Amino acid sequence: MAYTKNPYLPRLRKKTVDLVLSGWSVRGAARHIGVEPSTVSRWVKKIGWSNVRDIPTLSSRPLTNPNALPKETVQKIVEVREDRGRCAEVVHREVRNAGYSVSLSSVKHTLDRYGLTKKRSPWKRYHAPMERPYVALPGDLVELDTIHMGPHRPGRLYVYTLLDVLSRWAWAQVELRITTHHSLKFVEEAQKQAEFNFNTIQSDHGQEFSTWFTENIRIRGLTHRHSRVRQPNDNAHLERFNRTIQEECLNRIPQTLKSYQKEIPEYIRYYNNERLHLGLELKTPRQVLRSY
Numbered sequence: 001m002a003y004t005k006n007p008y009l010p011r012l013r014k015k016t017v018d019l020v021l022s023g024w025s026v027r028g029a030a031r032h033i034g035v036e037p038s039t040v041s042r043w044v045k046k047i048g049w050s051n052v053r054d055i056p057t058l059s060s061r062p063l064t065n066p067n068a069l070p071k072e073t074v075q076k077i078v079e080v081r082e083d084r085g086r087c088a089e090v091v092h093r094e095v096r097n098a099g100y101s102v103s104l105s106s107v108k109h110t111l112d113r114y115g116l117t118k119k120r121s122p123w124k125r126y127h128a129p130m131e132r133p134y135v136a137l138p139g140d141l142v143e144l145d146t147i148h149m150g151p152h153r154p155g156r157l158y159v160y161t162l163l164d165v166l167s168r169w170a171w172a173q174v175e176l177r178i179t180t181h182h183s184l185k186f187v188e189e190a191q192k193q194a195e196f197n198f199n200t201i202q203s204d205h206g207q208e209f210s211t212w213f214t215e216n217i218r219i220r221g222l223t224h225r226h227s228r229v230r231q232p233n234d235n236a237h238l239e240r241f242n243r244t245i246q247e248e249c250l251n252r253i254p255q256t257l258k259s260y261q262k263e264i265p266e267y268i269r270y271y272n273n274e275r276l277h278l279g280l281e282l283k284t285p286r287q288v289l290r291s292y
Contacts, residue, residue, distance in 0.1 A: 010054035017043050017055070069110065073100045077110045088117075127205065127214075127226045132234070138196040138292055141165045143238035144187065144203040146178050147246065150255050157260060160186040161245065163238045167292075169194060169285040170241055170271055174260040178206075180213040187217070195289055200225055204235065245271075 012033065019029045020040065030037040043055055076098060080091045092107040111117050135141045147159040158178045162171045171190040175182050191198055200223045203209040209226070217224040227234035249267040253259045276282045 004057055006057075010056050013043050013055035014047070014053065016040055017047060020044055069102060069106055073102050074110055076100055077102070077107055078114055078116065081111055081116050129228070130223075130225045132202075132225070133200050133223075135166050138164050138167045138169070138289055139194075139198045141200050141202060142198050143235050144183070144201055144209065145235060145238050145242060146206065146208060147242050147250075149250060155255075157255065157257060159245075159250070159260070159264070161238060161242055162187070162190045163241045164194070164196070164285075165237050167196075167285045167288040168237070168241075168277055168280060169196075169289060170245075170268060172245060172264050172268055174257065174264055176257065178208040180208055180210055180216075183208045183213050184216050187222075188220075196292070198222055202227060202235065205229065 016029050016033055016035075017040075019032070020026055021044075024032075026040050026044070027037050030040045046055060073095070076095050077091060080086075080094050084090070084094070086094075088104065088108045088111055091111070092102070092104045095102055095107065108117075133141050141164075143163050143165060145161050147161060149157045149159060158175045160173050160175060160178075160183070163169070171193055173186055173189065175186075187198070187201060201217055202225045204227050209224075214224040232239060245264075245267065249263060250260070253263045272285045274284060276284060280288055
């Protein structure tokens with residue numbers, strides 16, 4: 001860290017040197033700005049007659065530290081990280097298993113110093129945790145997700161999927177792109193098709209379900225809950241539906257937009273009205289909804 005954070009000092013140093021170069025004495029320039037003459041002399045020697053715009057403030061961190069990690073240990077930490085790509089805790093254990101004495105905090109500092117840690121984007125807003133709602137009626141918790149089909153563009157198709165946790169009523173739709181606007185339109189279309197009102201929409205932290213989507217969902221009187229990070233069980237019902245629709249529909253038809261647009265609505269009709277569900281005591285979602 002620098003010994004001062006004054007943003008005007010770099011320019012002041014350059015102006016002081018300009019005074020000396022224009023004919024002022026070193027003592028006179030030092031007395032004028034209130035520093036020692038030796039300080040002004042160092043500034044003059046630093047830039048001389050060059051056209052430097054200002055003299056930056058250097059870090060006050062010492063060049064050496066008696067408690068610094070040995071170079072061999074640092075090299076091993078970087079090597080394990082680049083080779084395995086694992087988190088700091090795993091890197092720490094592997095380095096310790098290799099016979100090196102190092103703490104977890106030192107491993108984290110080393111990875112950060114060498115730019116080997118993934119920083120959270122400052123543009124991505126924090127999603128405050130929200131309690132999972134108690135599901136008593138259809139629409140109390142509706143899970144939302146996307147399935148990526150095929151290789152990267154061109155040719156990749158995206159299937160939006162939605163499932164009501166209580167009744168297992170589902171809706172799906174294919175798109176060529178996934179954006180927050182497409183996500184909102186998909187939810188609106190699903191709400192038109194459903195015979196019940198949505199209360200809480202739950203999704204992962206994908207870019208198609210970011211802040212703009214959350215804000216517009218709230219405008220429509222709904223609640224948007226993000227699932228917990230690295231907790232796929234939060235969306236377990238929909239994850240199972242995603243597997244089902246792929247096994248019973250998507251993997252059996254040509255991977256084209258026209259084919260998906262034709263077959264997905266037919267499968268959704270069969271899924272909601274005819275397919276028996278073990279989780280519903282061998283009932284269909286339509287039969288469950290009729291009881292509410």
